[in-house]
Amino acid sequence: MLKELKQKVYEANMLLPAYQLVTFTWGNVSGIDREKGLFVIKPSGVPYEEMKPEDMVVIDLDGNKVEGKMNPSSDTPTHAELYRRFPTIGGVVHTHSRWATIWAQSGRDIPAYGTTHADYIYGNIPCCRDLTKEEVERAYELETGRVIATHFEEHGLNPMHVPCVLARHHGPFAWGKDAMEAVHNAVVLEEVAMMAWHTEALPKEQPRECLPDYVKEKHFMRKHGPNAYYGQKKP
Numbered sequence: 001m002l003k004e005l006k007q008k009v010y011e012a013n014m015l016l017p018a019y020q021l022v023t024f025t026w027g028n029v030s031g032i033d034r035e036k037g038l039f040v041i042k043p044s045g046v047p048y049e050e051m052k053p054e055d056m057v058v059i060d061l062d063g064n065k066v067e068g069k070m071n072p073s074s075d076t077p078t079h080a081e082l083y084r085r086f087p088t089i090g091g092v093v094h095t096h097s098r099w100a101t102i103w104a105q106s107g108r109d110i111p112a113y114g115t116t117h118a119d120y121i122y123g124n125i126p127c128c129r130d131l132t133k134e135e136v137e138r139a140y141e142l143e144t145g146r147v148i149a150t151h152f153e154e155h156g157l158n159p160m161h162v163p164c165v166l167a168r169h170h171g172p173f174a175w176g177k178d179a180m181e182a183v184h185n186a187v188v189l190e191e192v193a194m195m196a197w198h199t200e201a202l203p204k205e206q207p208r209e210c211l212p213d214y215v216k217e218k219h220f221m222r223k224h225g226p227n228a229y230y231g232q233k234k235p
Helices: 003-018 076-085 098-106 133-154 179-201 213-224
Strands: 027-033 038-041 057-060 065-067 091-095 164-167 171-176
Touching: 003 027, 003 038, 003 091, 003 179, 027 076, 027 179, 038 076, 057 076, 076 091, 076 133, 076 171, 091 179, 098 164, 098 171, 098 179, 133 164, 164 179, 171 179
Parallel strands: none
Antiparallel strands: 027 038, 027 091, 038 057, 057 065, 091 171, 164 171
C-alpha cells in the first residue's frame, strides 16, 4: 500500500541526518495522499541507518494505524491534526534542530531580520503558547497539533506563507506541499534561526531592526505571489 509515497517519505526522512537536523532519532517526516485520506510516517525510535522504505507506517486521518509492522512515530497525532486543520499541506517535519529549538526554548518568535528569511517565510516565525497541564495529561501530542493550528487561525496566518512554527519549550515543526518541500522548509527554518540568533548576539550599538515591510513584501511575493518571477517558468 502506498509504495511510492513510502519511498518518498523514506527519502525525505533520510535527509534529516544529511542536513544535520536531527541527533539520534529526534525527528520525523510524513507525507499524505489526500485522495486516499492516508499519510505515511517514519516508525518510532528506529535509527536512520537501519530504516528501510518498507518500515514506513500508514496512518488514517483519525490517527489509526492502517498498515505497518512497527509503531509509528510518537508525534503521529500532531501530524494528523496538522493535516486535518491545514488541508493545503502535503508533508510535515518535526525535529529538535539546534538553532530553532533554542528559539523554541526561549519562547520567542523568530524575527524577520533579513531577505533570506523573507524569501521563504512571510513575517516572523511564530512560537506558540505552552500546553496546559490538562492538555499534556489528556493527549500531549494531539494537543500540540491543536495549539499550533489554533495559533495560526487566531492570528490569521496562512500555513503556506508561514510554513513553520515553534512549539514552545519543545521544538520546530515545518510543512510544505509534500514531504520533500517540508524538509526544505525545515532546513530554511534552521538557517534563519541561526542567523537571527547571531544577529541578536552582535554588540548592541543600536536597536535591532526587522526587515522593512515593503522589502519583506517584495521578497516573498517575487517567489510566491501571483506575479512571481524568481526562478524558471515550469513547462
